[in-house]
Amino acid sequence: MLTTRTALALGTVWIVCAVFGLQTGADHVDIASRNNVLLLQNRVKAVKAGMEDSKEFAKLARVDRFDDTPAEKLMPDLRGKNVIFTFIESYGRSAIEDPEIAPGVNSVLKKRTEALDKAGFSSRSGWLTSPISGAGSWMGHSTLMSGLWIANQQRYRSVTSSDRMTLVRAFRKTGDYRMVGIMPGVRRSWPEGKFYGMDHVYDSRELGYKGPYFSWSPVPDQFSLKAFERLEHSKADHKPLMATIILASSHNPWSPLPVMLPWNKMGDGSVYQGIHDRGARPTEVWKDPHRVREQYGKAIEYSVESLTEYMEKYADDDTVIVFLGDHQPVPTVTGGRNASKDVPISIVARDDKVLDKVSDWGWDKGLKPSHKAPVWRMDKFRDRFMTAYGSEPETGAGTKSTSGSSGDSGKK
Known part of the structure; x- marks a missing residue:
């Protein structure tokens, strides 16, 4: 399985090839078709979004107002x-x-x-x-x-x-x-x-x-x-x-x-x-x-x-x-x-x-x-x-609640 970094790198190469119309040898076969490029672009965007969400979630999960209670x-x-x-x-x-x-x-x-x-x-x-x-x-x-x-x-x-x-x-x-x-x-x-x-x-x-x-x-x-x-x-x-x-x-x-x-x-x-x-x-x-x-x-x-x-x-x-x-x-x-x-x-x-x-x-x-x-x-x-039911969050570090603050819009 390709790592995220490798997938992004290969995706970039494919997109560059398609944008500049690079072709192979005498038969002039496109290295990447337009459809494949679009699919890959979407995949790269999804991978990047997943990476960003993972970082954001890790940050949120580290903060818990009841962790030290x-x-x-x-x-x-x-x-x-x-x-x-x-x-x-x-x-x-x-x-x-x-x-x-x-x-x-x-x-x-x-x-x-x-x-x-x-x-x-x-x-x-x-x-x-x-x-x-x-x-x-x-x-x-x-x-x-x-x-x-x-x-x-x-x-x-x-x-x-x-x-x-x-x-x-x-x-x-x-x-x-x-x-x-x-x-x-x-x-x-x-x-x-x-x-x-x-x-x-x-x-x-x-x-x-x-x-x-x-x-x-x-x-x-x-x-x-x-x-x-x-x-x-x-x-x-x-x-x-x-x-x-x-x-x-x-x-x-x-x-x-x-x-x-x-x-x-x-x-x-x-x-x-x-x-x-x-x-x-x-x-x-x-x-x-x-x-x-x-x-x-x-x-x-x-x-x-x-x-x-x-x-x-x-x-x-x-x-x-x-x-x-x-x-x-x-x-x-x-x-x-x-x-x-x-x-x-x-x-x-x-x-x-x-x-x-x-x-x-x-x-x-x-x-x-x-x-x-x-x-x-x-x-x-x-x-x-x-x-x-009476639980008391500890004061000081870790008192900022993560509940409901995942970055998604939603109801109060």
């Missing part, structure tokens, strides 16, 4: 709570506001808000703008956790090879938490777990699931959550948890889809075989954009129901759940590449003091953010969350 000043207002961050695949603004999709999703959000209220929980919701859309979930996850704008693979590789303070690492530094990940979409070793600072990552091979795949996801969301309860949350012999859970049933192609089952009837997942076999086939669904959108909406409804029923059944006074979408779905659903990149985010807790800490955020009550609810860039969330 001592353990006792990190997350003091959440000590003793089980804090669960949950990403719902492709849960975007379109699910709540698109007239073809929203009625079903909003009906579920309303019903589940009422059920959680009845169980003693309160919730607040707003919007975050994801750096990506349609795919690239890992960039959304790393943006939220690191407080840096991870909008391309180069930035992702850079941040995950660093010692950047993630939200997980912040809890880890306190010494009071056990950090775990539920990653049903991971099917082999996952080195990024070290970057996030997790004590243990349960991938699809460790959740005890023996049933069929549903579309892309190896494990249905409800089963993943029940596995989390069995493997970690129900145990009383360890520290409070800081858990990261990925719900992947709403990953395209959204067919076939699982359905909600009684929580004590899932067994090892074999019960899902008949549900899978009766479900819609992707090859049929994707013939019709309206059918795709219908299936997407059903997938989001299932993921939201799985998580909120889990809260209602298993969460307690010491449970705090933050859940959000990682990005908007593909253009077939959103209607085009110019669609919003906003995703919903909610905080749910039974302890009123938890939500009192974010009362000045202006978020809406319930699980559904209104159209006018605040919109923040996703990279701003880390610092705002840490500050709201």
